[in-house]
Amino acid sequence: MVGLSKSRIAAFEQCPRRLWLQVHRRDLAEWGEGAEALFVIGNEVGEAACALHPGGIMIEAEPDLAAALETTARLIAEDHPGPLFEATFMHRGVLVRVDVMERLPGGGWHVAEVKSSTASKEYHTGDLATQVWVLQGCGIDVRSAAIRHVNNRFVLQVPGKLDGLLRDADMLGMLGGIIAGRDEVVGKAQAVLAEEEPQTAPGDHCSRPHDCEFAAHCRRGEPLPPEWPVTVLPRGAGAAWLARGYDDLLDVPADRLSGVNAIVHAATVSGTPYHDRGGAAFEMMQWGWPRVWLDFETIAFGVPRWIGTRPHQQIPFQFSLHLEQENGTMAHSEFLSTDGNDPRRACAEALVEQIPAGAAIVAYHAPFERRVLRYLAECFPDLSDALQDMAERCVDLLPVTRKHWYHRDQRGSWSLKKVLPTIASLDYGSLEVKDGGDAQATYLEAIDPATDPDRQLLLREALLAYCERDT
Numbered sequence: 001m002v003g004l005s006k007s008r009i010a011a012f013e014q015c016p017r018r019l020w021l022q023v024h025r026r027d028l029a030e031w032g033e034g035a036e037a038l039f040v041i042g043n044e045v046g047e048a049a050c051a052l053h054p055g056g057i058m059i060e061a062e063p064d065l066a067a068a069l070e071t072t073a074r075l076i077a078e079d080h081p082g083p084l085f086e087a088t089f090m091h092r093g094v095l096v097r098v099d100v101m102e103r104l105p106g107g108g109w110h111v112a113e114v115k116s117s118t119a120s121k122e123y124h125t126g127d128l129a130t131q132v133w134v135l136q137g138c139g140i141d142v143r144s145a146a147i148r149h150v151n152n153r154f155v156l157q158v159p160g161k162l163d164g165l166l167r168d169a170d171m172l173g174m175l176g177g178i179i180a181g182r183d184e185v186v187g188k189a190q191a192v193l194a195e196e197e198p199q200t201a202p203g204d205h206c207s208r209p210h211d212c213e214f215a216a217h218c219r220r221g222e223p224l225p226p227e228w229p230v231t232v233l234p235r236g237a238g239a240a241w242l243a244r245g246y247d248d249l250l251d252v253p254a255d256r257l258s259g260v261n262a263i264v265h266a267a268t269v270s271g272t273p274y275h276d277r278g279g280a281a282f283e284m285m286q287w288g289w290p291r292v293w294l295d296f297e298t299i300a301f302g303v304p305r306w307i308g309t310r311p312h313q314q315i316p317f318q319f320s321l322h323l324e325q326e327n328g329t330m331a332h333s334e335f336l337s338t339d340g341n342d343p344r345r346a347c348a349e350a351l352v353e354q355i356p357a358g359a360a361i362v363a364y365h366a367p368f369e370r371r372v373l374r375y376l377a378e379c380f381p382d383l384s385d386a387l388q389d390m391a392e393r394c395v396d397l398l399p400v401t402r403k404h405w406y407h408r409d410q411r412g413s414w415s416l417k418k419v420l421p422t423i424a425s426l427d428y429g430s431l432e433v434k435d436g437g438d439a440q441a442t443y444l445e446a447i448d449p450a451t452d453p454d455r456q457l458l459l460r461e462a463l464l465a466y467c468e469r470d471t
């Protein structure tokens with residue numbers, strides 16, 4: 001019998017085929033962007049949960065899980081006061097490692113599942129129910145069970161002092177129905193694993209509640225989609241045409257489309273990009289001179305590292321800017337902090353130094369750049385006027401592009417990564433860092449004290465090249 005775990009049961013509940021592939025064909029998994037950075041952040045929250053209980057005991061899974069099962073049973077039998085971290089239990093072939101178990105003064109246990117999110121989510125209940133089901137099956141008296149999540153109001157005041165970082169959302173009262181059904185679910189999951197790969201067809205469940213890592217594998221056998229699927233029509237229009245039986249955009253009658261859908265259709269059919277040069281020029285004429293083309297890269301930690309920061313707060317560690325004068329001359333400058341120190345002050349000073357007073361600041365999806373500028377203004381009262389002024393002078397290139405440019409290779413998206421290669425033969429494929437998720441993972445590696453200095457230089461170069469490409 002193949003062993004199950006709470007994450008395997010969660011995979012089964014999303015899709016039996018996902019469970020089967022996780023167990024029998026893990027080599028077929030393909031992880032999406034940002035997975036690495038999210039993993040690091042999740043780990044830090046787990047470590048913080050342990051650090052908050054200095055008297056707790058970690059149950060190691062070394063040399064094997066049998067040892068962890070034995071240690072857990074012994075500590076409980078010896079009435080260890082706890083808390084216990086990664087306490088390990090097995091019931092009906094399901095093995096769970098409980099993030100935190102605390103003895104309650106009146107008897108029984110409180111169990112907590114640590115998550116790096118800022119609230120409990122519906123899909124967390126399944127994991128918690130599996131844990132409680134296993135614990136109850138092992139004769140543990142569970143009196144309360146919570147999702148221990150990050151408190152987004154927490155502000156780091158003293159380095160390493162994390163009291164108040166995590167909060168419990170008690171959910172035991174909501175788990176009764178799921179726990180009652182666990183026997184049956186586990187039986188079905190075991191049966192699936194004993195058979196050949198299920199041929200579950202891909203559908204909406206492939207991204208709910210999580211993107212499935214086997215999408216490429218499952219879609220491999222499907223008939224090739226049309227070169228220009230109707231789903232490239234934006235804002236839900238594609239889905240509506242699909243529901244009417246059209247899957248190829250080229251088959252949709254042009255006279256039944258209007259606005260942006262007509263533009264996307266015409267550019268796709270003809271292969272000629274839509275470019276309303278006059279309309280774009282008119283809108284951009286309103287912007288002043290000089291112009292600063294600006295882009296930030298930010299990092300967000302589940303466990304704040306720097307004084308005055310909150311969990312998951314977007315903190316800028318890098319920017320690139322191109323300064324364009326009315327006569328057409330262009331100069332590039334940038335900022336990047338990779339020493340692991342709080343980058344905010346140096347970033348704010350570099351902005352004030354590099355951006356001329358009165359310049360128009362052009363960003364692609366400006367609400368993000370505005371938010372970062374306002375946040376830095378709040379942090380540094382002495383620079384606040386200059387930074388607030390920059391935020392006020394921020395203009396947005398995205399809606400201009402959306403209204404006045406479309407190339408069929410954008411395939412219905414106006415994200416910078418899709419647009420830039422179509423207007424300037426500049427793509428991200430040749431770069432080491434290809435997207436925001438890569439940039440965060442690269443930054444985390446660069447600030448890691450264990451990173452070798454030569455490697456750190458390469459990482460810096462990769463980050464600088466990526467951010468410059470954006471501006």
Ligand code: SF4
Nearest residue numbers: 015018206212215218
């Ligand atoms: S891609 Fe979809 S069908 Fe395939 S295993 Fe994942 S969830 Fe199941």
